[in-house]
Each structure stands twice: as C-alpha cells, then as structure tokens.
Amino acid sequence: MSDEPDPFSGSDYGPVLIIGAGLVGASVGCALTEAGIEVHLRDQVPSHARVAAGRGAGSVEPIDPEAVALVVVAVPPRVLAPVVSAALDEFANAVVTDVGSVKGSVLRDLAARGLELRRYVGSHPMAGSHLAGPVTARPDLFTDRTWVIAPHATATPGAIETVTRLATISGANPVVMDAEEHDLAVAAVSHLPHAVSAMLAAGLTETKPAHLQLAGQGVRDVTRIAAGDPELWDQILTANAPAVADQLAALSTRLGELAERLAEQRPVDDLLATGVAGTRAIPGKHGRAQTEYARMIIEIPDAPGSLARFFTDAGAAGVNVEDISIEHDPVREVGWLQVSVRPELAPDFSAAMSDRGWHLHEG
Numbered sequence: 001m002s003d004e005p006d007p008f009s010g011s012d013y014g015p016v017l018i019i020g021a022g023l024v025g026a027s028v029g030c031a032l033t034e035a036g037i038e039v040h041l042r043d044q045v046p047s048h049a050r051v052a053a054g055r056g057a058g059s060v061e062p063i064d065p066e067a068v069a070l071v072v073v074a075v076p077p078r079v080l081a082p083v084v085s086a087a088l089d090e091f092a093n094a095v096v097t098d099v100g101s102v103k104g105s106v107l108r109d110l111a112a113r114g115l116e117l118r119r120y121v122g123s124h125p126m127a128g129s130h131l132a133g134p135v136t137a138r139p140d141l142f143t144d145r146t147w148v149i150a151p152h153a154t155a156t157p158g159a160i161e162t163v164t165r166l167a168t169i170s171g172a173n174p175v176v177m178d179a180e181e182h183d184l185a186v187a188a189v190s191h192l193p194h195a196v197s198a199m200l201a202a203g204l205t206e207t208k209p210a211h212l213q214l215a216g217q218g219v220r221d222v223t224r225i226a227a228g229d230p231e232l233w234d235q236i237l238t239a240n241a242p243a244v245a246d247q248l249a250a251l252s253t254r255l256g257e258l259a260e261r262l263a264e265q266r267p268v269d270d271l272l273a274t275g276v277a278g279t280r281a282i283p284g285k286h287g288r289a290q291t292e293y294a295r296m297i298i299e300i301p302d303a304p305g306s307l308a309r310f311f312t313d314a315g316a317a318g319v320n321v322e323d324i325s326i327e328h329d330p331v332r333e334v335g336w337l338q339v340s341v342r343p344e345l346a347p348d349f350s351a352a353m354s355d356r357g358w359h360l361h362e363g
C-alpha cells in the first residue's frame with residue numbers, strides 16, 4: 001500500500017466489496033453495477049448476498065483481497081466498528097467506508113482499538129426506507145439525495161476523494177461534515193422524526209378500531225417511518241442518545257406549551273405557524289429552496305396497469321411529476337392518486353390529461 005490511496009476515476013473505479021447486502025448495501029451495489037463498476041457482495045447471511053446479486057447488486061464470487069479498492073460496510077450500527085476494523089486488516093490496499101446512520105460512535109470505537117485510520121472515511125447516505133433487506137434494494141435510492149462524507153483528521157485526501165466519488169457515482173450529492181456535527185444534525189432531521197413517529201404510532205394501538213376506521217392520509221403521512229425495524233432503530237437512537245434526548249426535551253417543551261394553551265382554550269395559531277415555517281425551512285430537491293407545487297387528485301381504477309397508463313400519459317404530456325402519494329378508497333375499488341407538479345405547468349397538464357380521459361381536481 002502506498003502512503004495515499006489513489007483517487008480512482010472513471011472506469012478505473014473499483015473493484016468494490018460491499019459487506020452487508022441489505023437495503024442500503026444492495027442499493028449501493030445496484031447503483032455501482034449500473035455505472036459499470038465491478039461489485040462483490042458479502043453478508044453474514046449468505047442468502048442475503050445471493051438475493052442482492054439476483055437484483056443486480058453485484059457478484060457473490062470471492063475476490064482476491066489484494067485487488068479490492070474500496071470496501072463499503074453496510075451492516076447494523078452496533079457491528080460497524082468491528083466489521084470496518086476487520087476490513088482494514090483483510091483488504092490492505094482498500095479504502096474503507098461505512099454507511100451507518102451515526103458517525104461519532106463508530107469513529108470513537110475505531111480510535112479506541114488503536115487502529116491506523118488513514119484509509120477509513122465514514123459516510124452516510126441520507127436515503128433509505130422503513131423496509132429492510134435486499135429485496136427492497138433500488139439502484140436509484142440515492143439519486144439526488146444528500147450523502148454525508150465525514151472525514152477525520154488522519155484520513156488521506158485520496159481516501160476522501162474515493163468515498164466522495166462513491167456518492168456521486170451513486171447519483172447523490174456529497175456534503176462534507178465532521179462526525180460530531182453530523183450526529184447533531186441527524187438527531188434533528190432524522191432521529192427525532194423517527195422517535196416521534198414511532199411514539200405517535202404506538203398510541204394508535206390503544207385507539208378503538210371504530211376510530212381507526214377514519215384514518216386518512218394525515219396519520220399515514222406522519223407514521224410511515226414508524227414501521228422501520230425496531231432493532232435497527234434501537235441501535236441508531238442509542239448510538240446517538242444524548243443528542244436525541246436533547247431534541248426530545250425541546251420537543252416536549254413545545255408540546256407542553258401547546259397542551260397548556262388548549263387546556264385553557266387559548267389560541268395556538270402562532271405555534272402552528274411556527275410549524276409551517278419549519279416545513280418551509282426544509283430544502284427542496286438538490287438542496288434548493290423548497291418549491292410550492294400544485295397538488296392534484298386523480299381517481300385511479302384499482303386495476304392492473306392503471307398507474308402505468310397514468311404515468312405514460314403524464315410523460316406524453318411532457319410534465320415531470322415531482323411527488324406522488326396514493327390512498328386506497330376504503331369503500332370503492334378505486335385509489336386516489338395525489339401528484340405534485342410545478343404550479344406554472346398545472347393548467348396545461350390538467351388540460352392535456354383531460355384529453356386523455358383523466359380528470360384532475362385541485363388537491
């Protein structure tokens with residue numbers, strides 16, 4: 001190994017070994033394979049690696065350890081440090097990254113092992129899902145998403161460049177942030193939302209079935225992420241416990257104020273307006289300021305091919321659908337599709353779709 005791993009470029013990138021072929025690992029594999037890069041897969045559950053390979057994430061054929069240029073460790077948080085440590089040892093010519101959701105705890109654990117960490121650079125793609133395992137992998141999971149690169153003082157520029165290229169080749173936008181800052185940031189924008197969604201959804205287990213029958217899109221929107229794997233999220237939240245606890249304490253103060261005012265029948269519009277300001281503070285796609293989209297509702301027959309036909313017609317109308325959600329009608333055999341488009345395109349879109357037999361209502 002030379003002092004500094006070469007930054008790989010273009011078709012010279014790789015071969016890459018992915019350890020942990022679940023949702024994130026297999027999605028990285030699919031994105032790199034689509035980009036023409038040689039990818040190998042390893043998982044402590046061999047069938048996960050085989051399923052990932054079947055989904056186009058790479059090969060399960062063993063690879064000469066000397067030849068591996070980059071190792072991507074995508075295992076649960078609690079085993080990240082030992083697996084990174086073993087990878088640095090086994091793959092002497094490779095840069096090693098991990099994609100774990102918490103960065104400080106891994107770095108501290110690696111440092112405590114007394115390892116030489118020039119070839120290690122932690123990272124974190126800000127994209128995922130409440131689903132787990134290789135069957136849920138997608139090559140476009142990281143497209144236009146943020147991917148945090150968290151270098152530490154002794155990482156070489158070449159190693160940082162290699163991990164940055166991993167993000168860009170996967171379609172993501174790399175953002176450099178040190179591990180401590182990253183952990184404070186994700187406590188606010190990822191870990192608190194998960195904790196709140198989970199605790200809110202927990203309350204639904206005590207809600208009467210007759211009341212649950214009324215559940216609409218609102219409660220589904222705020223509880224989707226609560227369906228995430230409790231074991232994985234236990235590991236994420238406990239690895240970032242102090243920062244998450246601070247966020248929960250601040251939220252609890254805001255909730256206390258809301259409850260107190262309602263108990264006294266006092267107005268709460270100013271508190272709710274702060275919430276609106278919060279939603280607007282979230283950057284839009286590509287990190288730009290969020291665009292206010294026009295939302296439209298369309299009735300979709302609950303029949304095979306209906307959605308595909310809608311999107312084919314939308315494509316023919318030349319309009320990019322920026323966001324979608326679907327709700328099933330609890331009574332009729334139809335679905336309600338909500339699509340968001342740029343507001344200036346909405347009237348022409350509505351007319352073009354109407355010509356094709358779709359009736360769009362403002363939503």
Ligand SMILES: NC(=O)c1ccc[n+]([C@@H]2O[C@H](COP(=O)([O-])OP(=O)(O)OC[C@H]3O[C@@H](n4cnc5c(N)ncnc54)[C@H](O)[C@@H]3O)[C@@H](O)[C@H]2O)c1
Pocket residue numbers: 019020021022023024025042043044045048074075076077079080083099100101102124125126127128129130131132133134232236
């Ligand atoms: N799920 C998300 O939304 C998301 C997003 C970004 C980052 N992450 C991070 O990515 C990592 C993986 O999460 P995931 O959602 O892909 O989980 P997952 O459960 O889908 O996949 C984890 C895989 O690691 C394997 N594994 C476990 N221990 C191993 C070991 N010692 N050696 C080899 N393989 C091992 C498991 O068999 C499984 O296939 C976690 O550290 C998580 O914090 C998750």
Ligand SMILES: O=C(O)C(=O)C[C@]1(C(=O)O)C=C[C@@H](O)C=C1
Pocket residue numbers: 100101125126127128129130189190191225
């Ligand atoms: O979209 C989701 O389901 C996610 O929860 C993804 C999400 C996030 O909070 O944004 C969750 C955890 C990861 O560490 C990164 C991304």
